[in-house]
Amino acid sequence: MTTPRILHCVSSLQVGGAEKCAVNLLTCQHALGYKVAALSFGKPAEPFQSVLESSGIRVINNNESIIRRLVRTVRILKGFDVIHIHSPAVIRAFMPVFPFLMGKKVLYTHHGEDSPDQKGMRLSHWLAALYINKDFAVSEKVKLSVKQRYNWEPARTDVIPNGVLLSKGDITAPATPFKFACVARMVPLKQIDKVVTAFAQADIPQSELHLFGDGPERPAVEAAVAKHNLQHRVVLHGNVLDEDEIYRHVDCLVINSTTEGLPMALIEALARGKPAISTPVGEIPNLDKRYHFCLFSEDDTAALSEVMKTMASSPEQWEMLARNGKQLVEESYSIEQVSRTYLNAVS
Known part of the structure; x- marks a missing residue:
């Protein structure tokens, strides 16, 4: 053949x-x-x-x-x-x-x-x-x-579904500081400047926000960081392609989009045992009904700040969400399974 x-x-x-x-x-x-x-x-x-x-x-x-x-x-x-x-x-x-x-x-x-x-x-x-x-x-x-x-x-x-390379490492509990992160292009629909505002409002002791990605909204994001005097707690990494390097800085992925399909960053984070906070968009709520891995926030900075507080303050809930998400990806989202489905369609 x-x-x-x-x-x-x-x-x-x-x-x-x-x-x-x-x-x-x-x-x-x-x-x-x-x-x-x-x-x-x-x-x-x-x-x-x-x-x-x-x-x-x-x-x-x-x-x-x-x-x-x-x-x-x-x-x-x-x-x-x-x-x-x-x-x-x-x-x-x-x-x-x-x-x-x-x-x-x-x-x-x-x-x-x-x-x-x-x-x-x-x-x-x-x-x-x-x-x-x-x-x-x-x-x-x-x-x-x-x-x-x-x-x-x-x-x-x-x-x-989108597929990812599976991580062989075990789940590691968050250390101090607790690290929130966004992994996305800085475009209007991602609303990353509002994540910065919500992080400021949450005012969680010993926490950081790491932003991976770049794009036309970066000036607005930088302005939000300066407005809230968060230069020492918010890190803008720019475009980083090494997934291991990215998720070394992640305890919880934050998705604040107005619309999504199924974000690659979400599947990558779950594969590494990192739970998420998200607006209820795209396929994310349906997936969460299968394996509860996410806390949801409405499209509102005050609501998002409260959910961030909840995530950072409950180690038991964090671990439960992390394990559920990792199991979901291992069962349904390995890139090998996805590739096989595509090729079988034209074999």
């Missing part, structure tokens, strides 16, 4: 949930002996590109002028058997060359509930329905959004 050649297609290799899912799948499939590569329409200097290349995984950048990009896209597609698309922007980029995808095995994963506000998005997805062999969404809410965005019937889309 010939080993399939698999191309994972992303709009960029910046730090983000869809990109991280693609990186995890590439890393797993490469380790299993598959011939894999990434096609990125971003720039070579983007963070996850160096991660892939350091693991010996080929990255193909395709960001030339339109005509040259389309000609090169056709050449690239000819070299692979399975095309796995991770972004609606890639679907749009493939629109002029869609006939060359008709003979391929094409997977498409919807990672979020929104699409980029670009012309041609709906038309490109109408054409994509002709060549996509199997369509996936990372949560039930994302699946339902596909109907609204592209008028695709929900029955054609299967739900498959």
Whole structure:
């Protein structure tokens, strides 16, 4: 049996949930002996590109002028058997060359509930329905959004969770200081400046807030830190790709988003025995009904500050949440299981 050649297609290799899912799948499939590569329409200097290349995984950048990009896209597609698309922007980029995808095995994963506000998005997805062999969404809410965005019937889309590399270490109880953390791009929907405000209002003795990620909202976050005079207790790490380094600074992950699918950072944290605080968005409340790993806060800084106090003051509850979350990930979210599901869909 010939080993399939698999191309994972992303709009960029910046730090983000869809990109991280693609990186995890590439890393797993490469380790299993598959011939894999990434096609990125971003720039070579983007963070996850160096991660892939350091693991010996080929990255193909395709960001030339339109005509040259389309000609090169056709050449690239000819070299692979399975095309796995991770972004609606890639679907749009493939629109002029869609006939060359008709003979391929094409997977498409919807990672979020929104699409980029670009012309041609709906038309490109109408054409994509002709060549996509199997369509996936990372949560039930994302699946339902596909109907609204592209008028695709929900029955054609299967739900498959994001997968992570499992951590072999045991759960370690929090030391002093207690460390809250956000691991996310600093964009408006993540509301990280409000996390800083809630942390200030909670005023928990011997506690810190660690912020991983960067983005256009960083000035607002820095302003919130300065406003509350928290420079000695809030650490802005910027983009850090080493997960072990990130979660060394985490006792509790804080998600304060207005919308989510299934955040990669959440699954990564739970895999390492770190519980979460979250707004009740996306698939998170449904997962918590299966294994209680999270304390929920409404989209309100006062409410969030109270939940942060509760998390930091109850070691027994923290340990229960941590163990439940780790068990959930081990049973349902290993990247090996997720990769197997994808490949079985086109075998």
